[in-house]
Amino acid sequence: MALVGDAISHSLLPGIAIVFLISNSRSTGLMVTGALGAGLVTVWLIEFIHKKTRVKPDAALGVTFTTLFSIGVILISVFADKVDLDLECVLYGEIGFIYFEDGKSIFGLEVPRPVIRMAGTLLFVTLLLVLFYKEMLVTSFDSGLATSLGIPTGWVYYGLMMVLSLVIVFSFESVGAIMVIAMLIMPSVTAALLSDRLPHILVMTVSFSSFYALSGLHLASWLNCSPAGAMVVSGFALFCMVWALSPRRGLILLGIKKYRHKKAEQFAREL
């Protein structure tokens, strides 16, 4: 499941490119339409290939997203003059440019549009999570039981993928397609090292992501490098730290346990 985000983040490219080609505008509504369409096609295509050819799902995923991404690349390079899309920007994002975007004034503060969009997405996702937590929980743990309870697991799955597409398309302009994957996977993986309860993991994920953003920005201004890259690297640093220091399965703790065990054994032998 972790890599479905990867697949969608790449497959959104043709969706957005096609929308730009047709409309020649960068309005939010059109971007969302393109992203949702592409996300749906990706998930559906993965399932279709997997079911019809009996290729394993991860392999079907590999076939699907590389193909869709390449179609996007071809579209953008062929119609470069018509599509106001910078490949580099889609891949790596440029958070620094956000300040130059036209903004809206809220309580006297000039807030750039991407920030407003991301805040809206955050609210929307949180709302969905609160409303459908129970359904998503049982569907991801035991889809058989979920179906038997009468929960429309297909809708839950596709709904989740749609929301994922939405989050990814709005993240494009700030962190880019590649960094999005890191931001989707890394916080939850780090949190999973620390806790065994889903609600705790969810809360930790949000705080970790904020930490990546803050420390990444500082690192970027210090090194004068890409902020998105710095964020992911600081995320990995946090992951390593948690891995070493985790009170449950931390490397250091395991090391101490091993050492004590060895000492005890030695002691027993000496007796």
Added chain:
Amino acid sequence: MSPENSIPLEIHDLTVAYHKKPVLYGVDMEVPAGKLVGIIGPNGAGKSTLIKSIMGLVPPSSGWVKIFGETYRKNAKRVGYVPQRESVDWDFPVNVMDVVLMGRFGHIGLFKRPGRKDREIAMACLEKVHMAPYAKRQISNLSGGQQQRVFLARALAQESDLYFLDEPFAGVDAATESAIIEILTELRDRGKTLLVVHHDLTTAKSYFDMLLLLNMRKVNFGPTEKVYTYDKLQKTYGGRLTILSEIAETRTKQSSDIPLEK
């Protein structure tokens, strides 16, 4: 509509195919209320597929299913399910209580959370399977038998009238097996109907009131004493005589009689 005056489960001409290969052909049956029914058959006989297609997990290619005289969807609340233990990821970040509470989800409305009453029911169900002290335990720290008990507690929390259990005795210790059969018998005595996919022919006779012998088709369905015969079992298992004669031997050793209709 009370459960007493309608048939818990009615299946007509149920056919299921995977990748265009049929795995179940035209199964017809009517299960009366208050029975503990064993589903018996060789590997690949479609035992799991049968219960999955009844609950809509696997779409049937033809036929229909009625639960207490209605479609499955309408009466989903009255059905409890224990899937095969291996069908879920036991490293999933939830604890025992969380899993048992999932059994309450069918009774909790949309947008709502399990309340105190649901927690009390879940706890009572955990006590029934002797797992109450493990309520806060992470599920990956459970043994196979404990996992199965948690699944059973979850099904109990569903408070259903009709239960489907997919190999609840697979890979569990003897203590768990007898605890499970005790609970199933108690449910049966309270008028519930239970369908259990079962692998072990030696125990099938003593556990179940009725047996469904299945090998892609319904070979036989009826009261255990009428169905559990040498001929019918041989027909179900495609004449794998060695296995069957071994069973017959152990049966006679246990001084239980397997009627040899020869």
